[in-house]
Amino acid sequence: MTVVSMIFNCAVIVNVTFSKDLNQRICILFGNLAISDFLVSLSAFYIALLFIIEPYSTIAGSRDILIAYVPYTTSILSTIYNLVCIGIERYMTVSGNTTFKSRVTKTHILSAVLFNWVVAIILGSLPLMGWDCSIQRGTVSTLYGPFCIDYLAFITIPNCAIGFILLLISYIGIILILRKQKFCMLAHGQFNGTFKAAEEQVAKTCIFIWILAVVSYSPFFGGVLWDVFNTICPENLHTGVFVFRNFSAMMITLNSLGNPIIYTFKFKTIWKKFVFCKCQSSNRVSVQDLVNATSTKPQ
Helix, strand or coil, rough: CHHHHHHHHHHHHHHHCCCCCCCHHHHHHHHHHHHHHHHHHHHHHHHHHHHHHHHCHHHCCCHHHHHHHHHHHHHHHHHHHHHHHHHHHHHHHHHHHHHHHHHHHHHHHHHHHHHHHHHHHHHHHHHCCCCCCCCHHHCCCCCCCCEEEHHHHHHHHHHHHHHHHHHHHHHHHHHHHHHHHHHHHCCCCCCHHHHHHHHHHHHHHHHHHHHHHHHHHHHHHHHHHHHCCCCHHHHHHCCCHHHHHHCCCCCCCHHHHHHHHHHHHHHHHHHHHHHHCCCCCCCCCCCCHHHHHCCCCCC
16 A cells, blocks of 8 residues: 555656646645655555564664654654645635635645645654653553653644644534635526536545545554553554554555545646636626625615
């Protein structure tokens, strides 16, 4: 899975790099998401090799595992931040915010991407700065040693909660805007089957993206919560606990594999569906004109 994910995300990175649409905000975010997912898969592949070479590190942890976990954590955080940025950018685009379109440039998007990486690197590198429980073994994580339990709680709970809530709010906002545009077009007799089909497809895409993210990270989130409330010697754990941990890692890799398929391989299709509210011909009224017309009082 990690190898296939790396291949898919490499293909996305190459396509985005040589794409004519590289100056578009969403294209930059797609490319950065592919880089984050590639690093997640690469780190997971390296961790798997370490477990094969040194099986005992799977239970007790080691310095090499800690060094491998740091880029893994950093890449996961960057992926979450990128998903939120994509959701917000899509919401602002679909809402028809002219200020956003005119003032937010390619430089601003690149600055946001850089900021995401800086925050992810700082938070992900904290164990290398001493927050690794190398001295205080009593607080070491049972499943993800040598990480500290409090570090995992500090990283996982707020980032997952805030990230997925913001992502959910942005996609709900997109669906509500489309519903509003639908009723506006119905009121002016401009509604057709094409609009309905596009609206349903956008709603399904938004829901599927959010569900994939939640399903992929929920096992890891649950593992951290279990770790917080259960302090058990790793040697005494049932094998099923480690199976669950491996399953949670597999689901994170699955998310890295699914992101390029959802976001990028169908980029043109999704892009058209997100900006379908355009005037098809000169004899049709645009959605923005309809909104303005409904908000203008008769003289």
